[in-house]
Amino acid sequence: MRPAVLLTILGMAVATYLTRAPLLLALSERPLRPRLRLWLRLVPLAVLPALAIPMVLLPGGRPLLTPANPQLWGALVVLGLTAARQNLLLSVAAGVAVVAILRQFGF
Amino acid sequence: MFVYATVWGGLARQAGLSLGEIALMCLVVTAGASQFVAVPMIAAGAPPLAVIVTTYVVNMRHYLMAATLAPAFRGFPRGWLALVAHGVNDESFALTTARRDPAGPWFFIGSVVAVYGSFIVGALVGAVVGGLVRDPSRYGLDFAFPAVFLALVAVQLRGRGDWVVAGGAGLLALGIAWHLPGNWHIVIAGLAASGVGALVMRPESP
Missing domain, CATH: 1.10.287 (Helix Hairpins)
Incomplete structure (x- = not known):
């Protein structure tokens, strides 16, 4: 096991435990304030596109904002199918297939 | 859940994580979305602190779940509760709060055991299979990471x-x-x- 990866995993474990344990152990009957609840619901909705969009449009750190970017079409397929209430894994598989096929044709 | 874990295990293996690293992450982190997030960062050689902080932010939603579940655990020994806390996860939370009765602690714990088991077994199956695929980008598998993130967002909007x-x-x-x-x-x-x-x-x- 690589030391840096071991350190990363253990740090992830501590960080994650800190999101799970405190409020469960507090055993409070009082629900969280509505605006705090709203924020906690929005955080993953903001973090996930913040991750995904640069991965799709800046592959390897270089901008690729053209129709010749296979990942752009894969992303549109995933979003379209998921929005149409398709199964999540099915949408991902379809997006991956689109990217693989476009790459086969040299994009 | 099992399939989701299998996909993660396969992708993690292809991103260069060892079987030991994959098993350890499943055992001590056990949070699917953040593990999907961490793998490409680790593969790209991101500094540990960047991965850890990103993991924390991705998992902040657990605060919401823990606060909702807390009243059902009144009277539980705190030592046990500290252990149960590690099991707070999206699937068990959804199952427990979807029931009409108030969230039952034993129902929650049972679902945690089921989710935990299938997550680890699924990831290891995926890791072994994933180790067999060469040149993942040829099959578009590197795109699976942003694809999972976009799908996870789209279902929540x-x-x-x-x-x-x-x-x-x-x-x-x-x-x-x-x-x-x-x-x-x-x-x-x-x-x-x-x-x-x-x-x-x-x-x-x-």
Whole structure:
């Protein structure tokens, strides 16, 4: 096991435990304030596109904002199918297939 | 759940994580979305602190679940509760709160055991199979990471405000990543867009 990866995993474990344990152990009957609840619901909705969009449009750190970017079409397929209430894994598989096929044709 | 874990295990193996690293992460982190997030960062050689902070932010939603579950665990020994806390996860939470009766602690614990087991076994099966595939980018498998993230967001978007927050975060992150090296665009754009959204949008009544 690589030391840096071991350190990363253990740090992830501590960080994650800190999101799970405190409020469960507090055993409070009082629900969280509505605006705090709203924020906690929005955080993953903001973090996930913040991750995904640069991965799709800046592959390897270089901008690729053209129709010749296979990942752009894969992303549109995933979003379209998921929005149409398709199964999540099915949408991902379809997006991956689109990217693989476009790459086969040299994009 | 099992399939989701298998996909993660396969992708993690292809991204260069060893079987031991994969098993350890499943045992001690046990949070699917953040593990999907961490794998490409680790593969790209991101500094541990960047991965850890990003993991924390991705998993902040657990606060919401823990606070909702807490009243059902009154009278539990605190030592046990500290152990149960590690099992707080999206699937068990959804199953427990979907029942008409108030969230039962034993129902929750049972589902945690089931989810935990299938997650680890699934990931290891995926890791072994994933180790057999050569040249993953030929099959578009590197794209599976952003694809999972986009699908996870798309199923959670409820109203127009959600779309604006998600789209704004994506564009902000794109702008930051364009000009700044490293991985901090994820945390910065994620916190900024969700923070503005929480200040501007109308909170639902609990």
